[in-house]
Amino acid sequence: MNQADLQAQPWQLSERARKLTSSAIREILKVTERPEVISFAGGLPSPATFPVEEMRVACDRILRDSPAAALQYSATEGYLPLREWVAQRYSVNGASIRPSQVLITTGSQQALDLLGKVLIDPASRVLVETPTYLGALQSFSMYEPNYVQVPTDEHGLIPETLDSTLTAGARLLYAQPNFQNPTGRRLSLARRTALAAFAQRAGFPVIEDDPYGALDYAGTPLPTMLSMAPDHIVHLGSFSKVLSPGMRVGYIIAPEELHFKLVQAKQATDLHTPSLTQRIVHEVVKDGFLETHIPKIRSLYRDQCAAMLAALQEHMPAGVEWNRPEGGMFVWVKLPQHIDTMKLLEQSIVQHVAFVPGGPFFANEAEHNTLRLSFVTVPPARIDEGVAKLGALIRAQV
Amino acid sequence: MNQADLQAQPWQLSERARKLTSSAIREILKVTERPEVISFAGGLPSPATFPVEEMRVACDRILRDSPAAALQYSATEGYLPLREWVAQRYSVNGASIRPSQVLITTGSQQALDLLGKVLIDPASRVLVETPTYLGALQSFSMYEPNYVQVPTDEHGLIPETLDSTLTAGARLLYAQPNFQNPTGRRLSLARRTALAAFAQRAGFPVIEDDPYGALDYAGTPLPTMLSMAPDHIVHLGSFSKVLSPGMRVGYIIAPEELHFKLVQAKQATDLHTPSLTQRIVHEVVKDGFLETHIPKIRSLYRDQCAAMLAALQEHMPAGVEWNRPEGGMFVWVKLPQHIDTMKLLEQSIVQHVAFVPGGPFFANEAEHNTLRLSFVTVPPARIDEGVAKLGALIRAQV
Numbered sequence: 001m002n003q004a005d006l007q008a009q010p011w012q013l014s015e016r017a018r019k020l021t022s023s024a025i026r027e028i029l030k031v032t033e034r035p036e037v038i039s040f041a042g043g044l045p046s047p048a049t050f051p052v053e054e055m056r057v058a059c060d061r062i063l064r065d066s067p068a069a070a071l072q073y074s075a076t077e078g079y080l081p082l083r084e085w086v087a088q089r090y091s092v093n094g095a096s097i098r099p100s101q102v103l104i105t106t107g108s109q110q111a112l113d114l115l116g117k118v119l120i121d122p123a124s125r126v127l128v129e130t131p132t133y134l135g136a137l138q139s140f141s142m143y144e145p146n147y148v149q150v151p152t153d154e155h156g157l158i159p160e161t162l163d164s165t166l167t168a169g170a171r172l173l174y175a176q177p178n179f180q181n182p183t184g185r186r187l188s189l190a191r192r193t194a195l196a197a198f199a200q201r202a203g204f205p206v207i208e209d210d211p212y213g214a215l216d217y218a219g220t221p222l223p224t225m226l227s228m229a230p231d232h233i234v235h236l237g238s239f240s241k242v243l244s245p246g247m248r249v250g251y252i253i254a255p256e257e258l259h260f261k262l263v264q265a266k267q268a269t270d271l272h273t274p275s276l277t278q279r280i281v282h283e284v285v286k287d288g289f290l291e292t293h294i295p296k297i298r299s300l301y302r303d304q305c306a307a308m309l310a311a312l313q314e315h316m317p318a319g320v321e322w323n324r325p326e327g328g329m330f331v332w333v334k335l336p337q338h339i340d341t342m343k344l345l346e347q348s349i350v351q352h353v354a355f356v357p358g359g360p361f362f363a364n365e366a367e368h369n370t371l372r373l374s375f376v377t378v379p380p381a382r383i384d385e386g387v388a389k390l391g392a393l394i395r396a397q398v
Numbered sequence: 399m400n401q402a403d404l405q406a407q408p409w410q411l412s413e414r415a416r417k418l419t420s421s422a423i424r425e426i427l428k429v430t431e432r433p434e435v436i437s438f439a440g441g442l443p444s445p446a447t448f449p450v451e452e453m454r455v456a457c458d459r460i461l462r463d464s465p466a467a468a469l470q471y472s473a474t475e476g477y478l479p480l481r482e483w484v485a486q487r488y489s490v491n492g493a494s495i496r497p498s499q500v501l502i503t504t505g506s507q508q509a510l511d512l513l514g515k516v517l518i519d520p521a522s523r524v525l526v527e528t529p530t531y532l533g534a535l536q537s538f539s540m541y542e543p544n545y546v547q548v549p550t551d552e553h554g555l556i557p558e559t560l561d562s563t564l565t566a567g568a569r570l571l572y573a574q575p576n577f578q579n580p581t582g583r584r585l586s587l588a589r590r591t592a593l594a595a596f597a598q599r600a601g602f603p604v605i606e607d608d609p610y611g612a613l614d615y616a617g618t619p620l621p622t623m624l625s626m627a628p629d630h631i632v633h634l635g636s637f638s639k640v641l642s643p644g645m646r647v648g649y650i651i652a653p654e655e656l657h658f659k660l661v662q663a664k665q666a667t668d669l670h671t672p673s674l675t676q677r678i679v680h681e682v683v684k685d686g687f688l689e690t691h692i693p694k695i696r697s698l699y700r701d702q703c704a705a706m707l708a709a710l711q712e713h714m715p716a717g718v719e720w721n722r723p724e725g726g727m728f729v730w731v732k733l734p735q736h737i738d739t740m741k742l743l744e745q746s747i748v749q750h751v752a753f754v755p756g757g758p759f760f761a762n763e764a765e766h767n768t769l770r771l772s773f774v775t776v777p778p779a780r781i782d783e784g785v786a787k788l789g790a791l792i793r794a795q796v
Binding site for chain 1: 408409410411412413414415418420441442443445448450453454457458461462465466467468469470471472504505507508511515516517518519520522533536537539540541569601602603638642643644645646653655656659662663665666667668669670671672673674675678
């Protein structure tokens with residue numbers, strides 16, 4: 001929306017709303033819904049992984065056995081058996097998580113909004129990875145912070161860079177340690193340990209956003225920072241990537257003092273997450289379903305990732321770099337400095353190939369020669385075809 | 399939470415979070431969940447009105463016919479067939495509402511949060527009824543406005559009082575014209591017309607929050623202000639009182655320029671309302687179900703209301719006043735000036751009778767001799783028993 005559009009508003013908007021601009025990328029990517037487009041742009045999990053039959057049976061059982069409770073208003077904190085399940089699941093590696101620390105959210109996106117509400121004032125400093133999850137920037141930006149970019153490399157955020165110049169006056173540090181969106185990078189064990197130790201002396205919470213942790217191809221997850229510093233880490237989890245994103249069920253595990261404030265903020269925000277979706281999720285997961293289900297997703301995504309890496313190897317010219325994800329849904333590609341991926345997207349869309357340019361994932365200074373490829377929804381043959389087209393476009397410019 | 403608790407926070411909270419205090423009333427009312435308590439305190443619809451079987455069949459059909467779409471991420475604006483249904487339903491009395499004006503929200507509470515996000519800056523003036531819906535105060539307060547109380551009487555908000563002293567610099571006016579929570583009052587037709595005309599020249603939107611409009615006992619609804627001034631009224635609707643509150647499905651009908659900003663704010667808040675709950679609601683309502691279902695709710699609530707009014711007539715001493723609602727779920731009771739209903743609640747809880755003191759429903763200066771009674775979930779015999787106890791307590795103090 002340009003300045004003329006802003007002036008067309010008949011009413012005075014809040015400062016935060018005036019700063020909202022419509023995304024040029026979002027406009028371009030609208031075409032990705034057409035079937036002829038090979039889209040590496042989505043952040044969507046593969047619908048092949050949705051446990052449809054289990055959900056249907058669960059919903060049917062809930063509406064037969066406890067319809068009044070499933071359809072009535074319920075507690076802001078969430079459905080207690082689900083909160084207990086989450087607490088139990090995280091009580092590993094010596095950590096003891098209490099249900100009273102768990103708040104069920106309307107997807108993890110709401111967790112970000114609530115943290116912004118409770119922790120950020122205008123001009124508060126907020127530390128984020130370089131690059132970071134675009135949706136977190138969108139949520140936090142509603143509370144008008146000043147972002148500080150924390151340096152990263154192929155092993156994720158670099159804890160050694162967190163000196164007082166960077167961290168003075170910060171309200172939170174936001175990180176995705178597992179298979180980060182957009183880079184697919186995993187924070188190493190040594191750095192987790194260092195960052196958890198940092199959290200214990202920081203004076204502000206470290207947010208461990210972990211939607212992709214279960215999607216570890218080798219099935220050898222690294223310990224969460226929550227397990228290392230449970231009183232100083234705020235952990236965000238989600239059922240979006242292991243069951244269904246359309247259900248919008250996530251959770252925040254936080255120290256009780258902060259939990260209490262988050263509950264109050266949630267009450268003002270949507271009263272509670274739908275009773276039915278919470279109960280469906282609980283009914284599906286309560287007897288160990290994920291122990292057999294998650295390995296299937298891992299296996300599918302591992303194969304999809306291999307197809308993407310093979311295609312990149314085959315079709316990308318020299319000077320193009322990418323990582324080899326050990327889990328998750330994304331690979332991060334770096335082109336020669338002079339190639340602007342926003343312009344590249346305009347060209348590739350004409351050839352029916354879509355991706356997300358890297359620029360919007362940077363809080364401040366962006367690397368415009370980067371892009372994110374999602375590899376979980378496109379069949380391998382089409383992955384090869386799409387990457388070949390993308391490679392040819394890049395080859396013509398190097 | 400008292401000052402000592404606030405200081406116990408290990409981290410710096412936002413200004414808005416520091417202002418959040420836990421409600422003494424909420425603490426007292428926790429006991430209302432016990433079966434021996436006769437609770438007039440809830441804002442819950444009667445579970446007898448939930449169309450359980452229709453919901454179960456709808457959910458089953460959706461998860462058989464379109465599971466991938468029902469479980470996948472979906473558009474922030476909401477499920478298009480549901481948006482079309484809403485637009486169609488409001489295109490009456492000469493109004494023409496477009497689906498492009500409809501945003502599906504995670505309950506009406508989220509509509510209030512999004513309006514706060516998009517319209518309110520710290521210290522912005524926000525006009526509210528006297529008294530007003532507590533949940534709206536909670537939502538808007540997150541954006542730190544200065545409230546201005548608009549005078550009301552038994553016919554609702556008094557439009558003649560909206561002079562420039564009251565309205566200068568306001569960002570929005572918030573009203574519940576039908577069977578308001580907490581008073582049960584309905585805004586008269588003449589005042590709707592006047593308020594809609596005011597909206598057209600105000601320079602800020604008038605919010606018409608209408609969760610109870612369908613619960614009109616006589617089935618003779620007054621026209622919405624939306625139908626009178628569709629370019630200047632923002633209308634909030636909900637399925638909570640006609641289908642199920644636990645589903646958390648509501649909607650905002652707004653002029654397109656504002657709709658566009660609300661969509662951006664919602665994207666940052668929870669991405670979208672759950673795909674499944676939206677589709678269940680649409681599947682249940684799409685073929686006219688509400689035309690037979692709503693009259694049943696009306697009839698039940700009319701009888702419940704009659705039982706409450708008869709009990710008040712029977713048991714309240716002289717000097718106690720109340721209104722005779724024409725719809726909705728609440729009656730508003732005014733006691734002699736010297737009786738503080740917060741103290742009365744402490745006494746009545748001992749006798750296992752609960753209500754909500756009126757004080758918290760006032761944005762600024764409160765009338766502490768008021769209280770709200772909900773009459774839809776307690777069986778008539780218990781209504782009489784509860785009101786008799788309450789009447790005896792009051793009688794002892796007049």
